[in-house]
């Protein structure tokens with residue numbers, strides 16, 4: 001049974017699933033959305049996370065990468081090449097790991113809260 005609107009946005013987001021049924025796939029490519037859900041038929045054309053996922057990922061990954069670089073360089077006195085290798089590796093790896101679930105979660109939250117552009121009442 002499809003539990004419409006009972007799916008947690010965070011569970012759907014972490015799994016990259018449809019925000020309404022939690023079963024259909026959300027993504028067609030790495031970050032590209034499918035036109036609609038293959039299970040419940042929800043149209044994904046209104047889904048737009050904008051720059052939100054990138055901003056959250058930049059804040060988190062930037063903090064982790066810089067903290068790791070400072071710790072390596074100044075606490076453990078690691079050589080510069082190792083510091084750069086770890087920091088750049090963390091930046092690329094964490095960004096690729098987190099961007100998709102963040103985008104899916106923000107789209108699921110947008111769906112849950114019916115977020116859309118403002119319109120004038122007529």
Ligand SMILES: [Zn+2]
Pocket residue numbers: 018019020021022023024037038039040041042
């Ligand atoms: Zn669905």
